[in-house]
Amino acid sequence: MAVEAPAKPTLADKIYDKMFHNYVWKSIFRTGYPNTPRNQMLVVATNVFLHLHPTRIHRTHVKITHTYCLGGLSFFMFLGLTVTGILLMFYYVPSVERAYLDMQNITTTVQFGQLMRNMHRWMAHAMVILVFMHMMRVFYTGAYKPPREFNWVVGVILLVLTFLLSFTGYLLPWDQLAFWAITVGTNIAGSAPVLGPKTRFWLLGGFEVGADSLIRFYTLHVIGLPLLAAIFMAVHFWRIRRDGGLARPL
Amino acid sequence: MATAVVARPVARPQARARDEEVLVWPDLVFVEFIAALLFTITLFILSVVINAPLLDQANADVTPNPSKAPWYLLNLQELLLHMNAAMAGIIVPTVWLIILGAFPYFDRDTDGQGAWFGTEGAVRLTVVSGIVGFVGTWALILWDSGKVAFFLNDWFGLSGGDTMRFLENVRSMQSQLPWPEWASKITYLPFNLKLLDGTGSGGPTTFQHLDFPGWLVEQGIPTALLVGLPSLMIYTLWRMGWVVNRRDALLALFSGFVASYGVLTLCGTAFRGQGQELVFPWELKVSEGIPGQEAGH
Amino acid sequence: MEFANLPHDFAETLELVFVGITIIVSLAIMVAFGAWWQR
Numbered sequence: 002m003a004v005e006a007p008a009k010p011t012l013a014d015k016i017y018d019k020m021f022h023n024y025v026w027k028s029i030f031r032t033g034y035p036n037t038p039r040n041q042m043l044v045v046a047t048n049v050f051l052h053l054h055p056t057r058i059h060r061t062h063v064k065i066t067h068t069y070c071l072g073g074l075s076f077f078m079f080l081g082l083t084v085t086g087i088l089l090m091f092y093y094v095p096s097v098e099r100a101y102l103d104m105q106n107i108t109t110t111v112q113f114g115q116l117m118r119n120m121h122r123w124m125a126h127a128m129v130i131l132v133f134m135h136m137m138r139v140f141y142t143g144a145y146k147p148p149r150e151f152n153w154v155v156g157v158i159l160l161v162l163t164f165l166l167s168f169t170g171y172l173l174p175w176d177q178l179a180f181w182a183i184t185v186g187t188n189i190a191g192s193a194p195v196l197g198p199k200t201r202f203w204l205l206g207g208f209e210v211g212a213d214s215l216i217r218f219y220t221l222h223v224i225g226l227p228l229l230a231a232i233f234m235a236v237h238f239w240r241i242r243r244d245g246g247l248a249r250p251l
Numbered sequence: 252m253a254t255a256v257v258a259r260p261v262a263r264p265q266a267r268a269r270d271e272e273v274l275v276w277p278d279l280v281f282v283e284f285i286a287a288l289l290f291t292i293t294l295f296i297l298s299v300v301i302n303a304p305l306l307d308q309a310n311a312d313v314t315p316n317p318s319k320a321p322w323y324l325l326n327l328q329e330l331l332l333h334m335n336a337a338m339a340g341i342i343v344p345t346v347w348l349i350i351l352g353a354f355p356y357f358d359r360d361t362d363g364q365g366a367w368f369g370t371e372g373a374v375r376l377t378v379v380s381g382i383v384g385f386v387g388t389w390a391l392i393l394w395d396s397g398k399v400a401f402f403l404n405d406w407f408g409l410s411g412g413d414t415m416r417f418l419e420n421v422r423s424m425q426s427q428l429p430w431p432e433w434a435s436k437i438t439y440l441p442f443n444l445k446l447l448d449g450t451g452s453g454g455p456t457t458f459q460h461l462d463f464p465g466w467l468v469e470q471g472i473p474t475a476l477l478v479g480l481p482s483l484m485i486y487t488l489w490r491m492g493w494v495v496n497r498r499d500a501l502l503a504l505f506s507g508f509v510a511s512y513g514v515l516t517l518c519g520t521a522f523r524g525q526g527q528e529l530v531f532p533w534e535l536k537v538s539e540g541i542p543g544q545e546a547g548h
Numbered sequence: 549m550e551f552a553n554l555p556h557d558f559a560e561t562l563e564l565v566f567v568g569i570t571i572i573v574s575l576a577i578m579v580a581f582g583a584w585w586q587r
Contacts, residue, residue, distance in 0.1 A: 041276040054279060057272040063279050065582030067367070069575055070286040077287045081294075101308040108305060119298035126567040127294060129323050134571075140354070140505055141377070143364035143498070148264060150355035157352045164323055171321045177539070178559070180309035181318040189320070189327060189340030197337065209311065245264030249365035282585075286578055293574045301552055301566055304559045322564045520561045537557050 053238055055246060062247045067142070071135035076234065078128035085121040086223065093173070095219035097212045100175035125167055132163045144248035152240040155233055162230045169222035172215065183218075184210050307539070314540040316525050325519030326512055332527055333395050333421065334473035343477065347508070354505075358497040373502055376493055380503040383484055384510030391476065392518055395420045396529045421472055425464040437461040481507055 010018075020026065021034070032043040042056040061067055092111055093103045107114035136156060139145060145153035172183045187210065191201030206213030241247065273279075320328045330339035363369030368377070393399050400419040403409040417427035437460065444458040485503050488494040494503060524530040525538060554562045 035276050038274060041274050045275050045280075051276070051280070054275045056275055057269070058275050058279055059268065059271055060273045061365075063273060063282055064586065065282060065286075065578055070283060070578065073283050074286055074290060077290065081291070097309075104305055108302075115302065116298055119301070119303050120294060122303035122563075123294050123297050123567055123570070126322075126563060127290070127571055130568065130571055137509065140501075141373075142367055143361075143369055145355040145358075146361045146364045147355070147359055150359075153355045154352045157348060161348065167323065168321060174305060175309045176304075177306040177309060177313070177315055178304060180311070181315055182320050185318050185320045185328060186324055189324070189331065189336065192336035193341035194337045197341070211311075243264070245267070247365075249265070250369065251265065251361060251364065282582070285581060285585075289577055289581075290574050293570050293577075297566060297570050301554065304554055304563070306556075319560060322560060520564055532558075532561065535557050535561065537559075 053242075055242065058246060059249050061249060068138060068247070069134070071131055071138050075128060075131045075135050078124050078131060079230070079234075081124050082121060082128065083227065085117050085124065088117050089121060090223065095173065095215050097175065097215060100173065100215060104174045104176070125170060129163055129167055132160055136160060142248060146248070149240070149244050149248060152237060152244065155237045155240065159230065159233050159237060162226060162233065166222060166226045166230065169218040169226060172210070172218045173222065175215065180210060183214070313542070316538040316540055317523060317527055319519070319523070322516060322520050326515035329392070329515045329519040329523070333391075335469035338470055338473060354501055358501050360496065360498060362496075363498065370496075370498055370502075372493055372495075372499070376488065376499055376502050377506045379488075379493075380484065380506035381510040384507035385514055387480060387507075388511040388514040389518075392514070392529070395422075398529060421468050424472070425468040428464070430464045434463045435465070437463055 032047060033040045035041040035044045045051045045054055045056045089107065092107050092114065094100065104118075107118055109115075139153065139156065168183070168186060172179045187201050187204055190204060191197045193200060202208065204214070204217070205211070206217045319325060327340055327344060330343060333339070363373075368374050390399075397420045417423045419427070439461055440459045442459070481504060484507060485494060485500050488503055489500075494500050518529075521532040521535070522529055524535050
């Protein structure tokens with residue numbers, strides 16, 4: 002049988018070899034380029050970020066019209082909010098004297114400050130909407146049925162955490178919109194029977210929305226609630242894998 | 252198999268169908284990447300074009316009119332206009348969240364899972380419950396704002412005179428009916444029961460006297476409607492043969508909830524103007540509340 | 549491009565409306581992309 006002799010390596014092949022087959026590169030990326038099924042599975046299974054996914058997935062679950070990527074997008078919004086949030090944190094101090102001035106500073110003097118602030122606010126609204134739509138998708142595809150019952154409960158908890166994150170963040174600009182919206186919101190909380198007034202006092206750090214409320218809401222917003230949300234998201238994602246992936250027809 | 256699931260006390264994950272599977276890389280990862288990229292781009296464009304609002308600095312002495320909660324709480328603020336504050340703000344959402352969390356423990360039948368509207372008649376049930384929720388919520392809002400009586404009078408010249416005034420809105424049942432004196436102060440405990448010394452506005456919750464007309468208007472009727480109307484809808488659908496199992500009941504309940512949630516939020520954000528008056532969206536006006544300045548600008 | 553401020557009286561309503569429109573448009577583009585890519 003005549004076997005074709007391998008073509009002589011071109012300059013491009015040699016450069017590629019030097020760049021991507023050297024010791025340093027291979028110490029970082031150990032699986033090789035994912036253009037074979039073996040490498041494609043390995044790259045998912047051995048990467049800390051990607052191994053959230055299984056290596057193979059039922060073909061109905063890659064269809065956009067099945068999930069609309071809503072869960073993934075909610076998580077992506079969370080990540081985007083964290084990034085823009087951290088950038089905003091460089092310029093914002095949660096004190097009554099500085100908060101509003103910092104906001105004016107961010108929206109005028111700081112380079113790309115206005116853009117970061119806008120993105121943060123729009124992504125915040127988007128996250129609440131996307132989380133709600135994700136809940137609708139899970140419900141209408143019956144993906145809460147056994148064995149996924151507890152994951153639905155974790156999802157409801159995440160919904161509440163999303164609302165709380167948005168609520169605590171709403172106060173931080175310390176403008177009239179923020180101040181009075183939070184006043185209305187905490188008055189609603191304070192009307193609860195028996196525990197209402199105490200809960201409102203704990204939330205606000207006092208009887209009225211003031212300096213103590215601002216630092217309290219800030220702490221909850223930047224570390225307290227995100228940590229809680231991260232923990233529950235970890236449970237949520239883990240449970241999906243444990244329950245056999247996304248729901249599919251029996 | 253389904254029988255194996257029934258026989259065991261705990262449901263097990265299904266066996267994988269390897270021949271039905273595709274590789275995550277690239278098929279899923281690429282789709283996720285496109286989705287993330289797309290949303291980044293569109294939200295970026297939105298951020299370039301439209302600014303997030305920043306009003307005057309917070310001032311406890313100046314109250315804008317209307318004062319609204321953030322949009323995802325506007326549905327609760329709308330409820331607040333129609334019933335007792337504790338009910339609207341705390342009890343209703345808490346009870347609903349508990350019911351919502353209990354969905355999978357109520358409907359354990361795995362029939363039809365994994366596909367959109369997997370069960371028979373699911374689509375029409377969703378649509379019909381959605382419409383009922385939408386129309387019903389609007390009707391209740393309009394009635395309680397006195398608009399129904401207003402329109403009947405304005406468009407048809409119908410008026411019940413003074414005898415029918417108690418039907419104008421829910422509050423009229425307290426103010427327009429000839430309640431006897433003792434009905435506003437029915438003592439049901441021989442002592443004044445105080446639970447947890449209250450701190451802050453509102454004072455401690457005390458239990459001794461019952462203001463019956465007030466209770467009826469603020470708690471009795473709202474509770475009856477909130478529980479009774481969805482139950483009535485599901486019962487009617489069941490008698491019609493459209494709701495056959497627990498999944499159908501949940502479909503109707505959830506779709507009705509989504510529709511009413513949407514209506515309450517929409518009404519709260521676009522139809523409530525100064526003094527929380529029901530207005531058309533183009534008539535919205537926000538007054539800064541600065542003393543001495545004209546309302547709105 | 550100039551940043552635009554939302555009209556004062558309708559600020560909160562329009563915030564929600566614009567984000568909602570953005571989400572729907574993005575999802576629509578995604579679905580169209582899916583129909584083309586995943587034929």
